[in-house]
Amino acid sequence: MGASAVAAGAVARWQGKEKSGKLRDYSNPQKFVQPKYASIRDMEAAIQEIRQATGDEDTISTDSEDLHRHGYSEWSSTNIDGLPVAVAYPKTTAEVSQIAKICYKYRVPIIPFSGGSSLEGNFSAPFGGVSVDFAFMDQILQLHQEDMDIVVQPSVSWMELNDELAKRQTGLFFPVDPGPSAKIGGMVGTNCSGTNAVRYGTMKDWVINLTVVLADGTVIKTKRRPRKTSAGYNLNSLFVGSEGTLGLVTEITLKLAVVPQEFSVAVVTFPSIRDAAAAAASVMRAGVQVAAMEIMDEVQMKVVNLSGSTAPRKWKELPTLFFKFSGTKAGVKENIAMVSAIAKAHRGGEFEFAKDAKEQKLLWSARKESLWSMLAMRKEGSEVWSTDVAVPFSRLADIIEISKKEMDDLGLFASVLGHIGDGNFHESILYDKTVPGEREKVEQCVKNMVARALEMEGTCTGEHGIGIGKKEALLMEVGIDTLGVMKSIKQALDPHWIMNPGKIMDVPI
Template sequence: MLRINPCLKRFAHGTVFQKRFFQTAQQQQQVATISRLNYAAFTAATLIAAGSGYWYGSKKQQLQQQQQDTTPQQQHTRPQVPVPAIPSHETITKAFNELRQVLPAEHVSVDEESLQDHGYSSNSYHNEGAPNIVVFPKSTHEVAEIVKIANKFNLPIIPFSGGTSLEGHFSAPKGGICISFTEHMDQVVAFHPQDMDIVVQPGIQWEDLNFYLKKQGLFFPMDPGPGACIGGMVGTSCSGTNAVRYGTMREWVINLTVVTPEGKILKTRQRPRKSSAGYDLTKLFIGSEGTLGVVTEITLKLAVLPQEETVAVCDFPTIRDAAAVVPDLVRAGVQIGAVELLDAQMMKAINLANPELGHSEKPTLFFKFSGGSKVIVDHEIKVVSEIAKKHQGGTFKYAKNDAEKADLWEGRKIALWSSTLLKPEASVWTTDVVVPVSKLPDLIAETTKDLEDSFLPCPMVGHVGDGNFHVFILFKKDDENEYAEAKRLNKNLLERAIRMEGSVTGEHGVGIGKKMFLNQELGENTVDMMKTIKIALDPKGLMNPEKVLPDN
């Protein structure tokens, strides 16, 4: 925009003022003459100013362009998560002595067997180190004191509950202090049966919790592998066979008590079932795998035990036929308890483990039905059997009593350990992917072809009701070729799931094993946001380092 000289503006407005008050023709003519002269002067000044402005602007733009041409472009800097150094022997000794001042001496251990038990797992192929110290606190307050000492000496902090991890969640690549909840923090803190919720410590096993709740006619619906504890289930946002009906851990946690990286204690929210008060910090910590803070208490929602429950099995000519049942079930609105898919190899393994079960060695779906009455369950069985028949299903066998129910579900129950009979003395690499249910038949068909071309036996089992399934890759860890093939098959499966708009982990978490796939699945901007949150809450990077987030 052109800028007019203020003096010229005042002079021009002055001539208009004079016109209003000079009454004689002579005066008006004089004023008109003066006005024409001033207008000419004003126009000339304006043109000069405009030309000068244009020249200056052009020159400035040229200079800026020259600077841009000679100055390297600044690239976007991605957030860098701090990685703590491996502590010295002197630092460990000082921390050990201070820990024994806030905890009973027997609750602070540097016993080699204890360190190994809390750093390595036979279930995982991501064992990258053991902690330097293991502590066994009894309360949230003691955890806070432990974290303060760790923060003082810049020691990593690794929470530990059930130890059933598959992705290296509690491995300690930088050493540090492992906070174990298995010995003393495995209790029920408060039970509110009228509100159908319960407050527990992280070390309690889900099976023990459900045994405690059964006499009240209630249960906690998440059912991962045996031995899993609530703390680890929160950390990985687990689920299990019941997920198709009840969802995942995120839907069943009301609030959390958390010790922050600097040792502060916070509660993420109050106890009602819903709240609009601020950010949802509860869900922020669920699935964070101990990288943002240490969870010390969990308030869980509970469900009513179904009055009626039964199971059924049905075999299919191909695995694609079996998988195609799932999208139809979802669209039919059937409130089924579980839908589990076992392929032909898995069914063979089950028959090897228990020949009395007498299953067909074909791809098989295992169904769990539950409801408030027998009428409801019978109706769902009828709907599901018709859908199975539409997809070439064989005999639809369902249990008519508790004994038959136990026998039919036994095959699904023993699947994991039965798979090792296909390759004795082999290790099992348990994979875990999930896709939208409409993509499931394609994912399973492509994966089956890949597995058939491999020299390793790879039985398959899945919680296919929500698009989640696992391949058990059987290989010998000390055989380089077999280990390389297992890694190849796992990588192919993960990238295939991402390509089909899925995730590299449905329920096992990220840990060390899958963090390198996060950019591919979520995109760099999303991962950068996660890193920004991590840095803001844990500026020293002490909380379970080198887990979840890709390396810098």
């Protein structure tokens, strides 16, 4: 297939040996039509038409702060110069369909926006166009308690959803737990996961059906409401993770899980990050059902202590595994015993347990807030690069050890953490963009980690998605023909390439 030669070339380019800076197209130019987007004048006409069609002045904004907030992200690893030309705030699926129809007519790019917490420039606007912010579509529409599912709009936050399920005493919860500010729409877009993924799987596993507005404004529903089906193509899993490049998701039916009887949260430290990673791989290989298993290096533990979120308690600043156990009382006890034995075999220390439900919650949120805690430590002018990869279990200890060493050698404030039970981890590096060459060094380090993950048969992203930042990595990962299949699907559903263009794959040029 020659895919490895192609990939090697792409690795070389991407690792800095060739730098054109231009967007590239690797596919058959005859197969994919060159899209032509609306002129600024036509974009303005489209904005005017949207305003009239929805009968509401406030449906669409061109306020410059609004545009900035929807085109730039201070936590994204990649930002570009362009901004959207307008932000639309639809209130219903019908309004989203109207907006899409008008944008389709004028060839205006459409970029969906919900929580804005993505990390790879997933909502940036390289071709201008309209950012569709679902802020006013934030309702729980139906709760089917006996069926264990719920119908929500895209701007429902997963944390508020769980608060509401607890308040209504349903005994149910939604287990996918990415960054605290994420909302369901974006979580569908990136096929996100989080700390619970090792037990409960990722976003794709929790979607029963989607209502989607296609590029031309057609509204479809992917499925009815069965928890299991083999009826036709799996459109749920196609739209989940497509980052808004195939359609705008306006309603989501989610499976819910039963809240376990018992929880326990514990940490255990290791003399090296390699020992911690090897212990984690052994836990998986032993088939112990942990509810979550996270790795944090000594830097991240320091961040937890500095953030003061579990004060007055302080944690050892050593490579650490965080465990969450859940299930029945006896089950939790058994699992703790098994994991404790495995940790010891890998030179781990004693388990330190959170002493009560409150401390469990604090400790876990310290883990979940870690990126934000790091952001809070930034000095003037400093930026963060945070990116993720995933590899097969047997390579975890190797890649984490090598990558951490290379990162530490930068001499910057940087850490490794992640969802190690999925073979998935993150590097987060603070750097000063005003220091010449610093960003380039960081970029090289991160890209080396990605190239290493691919050499180990891993993936360039376990949960953040491709966005605008990892398109060449995706090409390296799957090769030109597989990317060609993705492009064919894109073109079939979005013939004018107006849906979040420039994400996942390049627009043909």
